[in-house]
Amino acid sequence: EAGVTQFPSHSVIEKGQTVTLRCDPISGHDNLYWYRRVMGKEIKFLLHFVKESKQDESGMPNNRFLAERTGGTYSTLKVQPAELEDSGVYFCASSRTLWERGSSGNTIYFGEGSWLTVV
Amino acid sequence: GIQVEQSPPDLILQEGANSTLRCNFSDSVNNLQWFHQNPWGQLINLFYIPSGTKQNGRLSATTVATERYSLLYISSSQTTDSGVYFCAVRSRGKLVFGAGTILRVKS
Numbered sequence: 366e367a368g369v370t371q372f373p374s375h376s377v378i379e380k381g382q383t384v385t386l387r388c389d390p391i392s393g394h395d396n397l398y399w400y401r402r403v404m405g406k407e408i409k410f411l412l413h414f415v416k417e418s419k420q421d422e423s424g425m426p427n428n429r430f431l432a433e434r435t436g437g438t439y440s441t442l443k444v445q446p447a448e449l450e451d452s453g454v455y456f457c458a459s460s461r462t463l464w465e466r467g468s469s470g471n472t473i474y475f476g477e478g479s480w481l482t483v484v
Numbered sequence: 485g486i487q488v489e490q491s492p493p494d495l496i497l498q499e500g501a502n503s504t505l506r507c508n509f510s511d512s513v514n515n516l517q518w519f520h521q522n523p524w525g526q527l528i529n530l531f532y533i534p535s536g537t538k539q540n541g542r543l544s545a546t547t548v549a550t551e552r553y554s555l556l557y558i559s560s561s562q563t564t565d566s567g568v569y570f571c572a573v574r575s576r577g578k579l580v581f582g583a584g585t586i587l588r589v590k591s
Contacts (some may be wrong), residue, residue, distance in 0.1 A: 396577075398578060398579070400579075400581075402521075407581055407582070407583050407584070408527075408570060408572075408581040408584075409581075410578045410579070410580070413577060413578050420577065421576070421577060421578060424578075454525050456527055458579075471514070471515045471532065471534070471574070472515075472517065472529070472532040473515075473517065473574075473579055474529060475519070475527040475529060476527075477525075477526045477527070478525050478526060478527060480525055
């Protein structure tokens with residue numbers, strides 16, 4: 366079974382440019398999450414999709430960030446225009462339906478992250 | 485919201501030493517996971533452990549849910565164990581992370 370995959374693994378862009386990060390969750394996982402860790406700080410929740418619907422977007426920092434999940438499959442996170450403070454690692458994660466009991470239902474699996482550097 | 489506190493914030497070990505990392509959380513949870521972020525930034529899932537004890541090689545974890553804490557044990561540490569260890573608990577559908585413990589293992 367393939368894990369959560371993210372693309373690109375690294376991206377360096379100039380302030381003011383646009384970057385789009387992509388996440389392919391584990392097949393069959395309805396729940397998809399975006400998190401980020403800016404340098405030296407905590408891993409912070411950004412938003413949560415259940416299938417194609419945004420369940421919780423309370424962690425999105427501002428309207429420069431736009432997340433989509435077309436057809437409930439892969440997801441994209443666009444940052445436009447990028448600012449210096451957006452630099453960090455962006456993680457995508459997925460899990461099965463929340464109400465399933467046992468570790469297979471509750472474990473959240475993370476991708477390897479997308480490093481974003483804004484210069 | 486739920487608070488997750490990890491200790492110590494950073495730790496330096498000599499290769500071969502053992503260590504215990506702690507995670508305290510402020511409310512009842514039904515999901516707790518330990519992660520290792522390696523020096524390349526990858527976030528590796530170590531344990532899903534809402535209660536009880538699990539072992540995987542040199543690593544083991546124990547969660548005492550009634551007392552709202554979890555412990556991660558690293559035995560015979562190796563330089564490849566270096567990185568940041570995060571504890572995370574699920575609250576309202578999403579994982580809430582602690583600030584992490586930075587571990588450096590010296591050869």
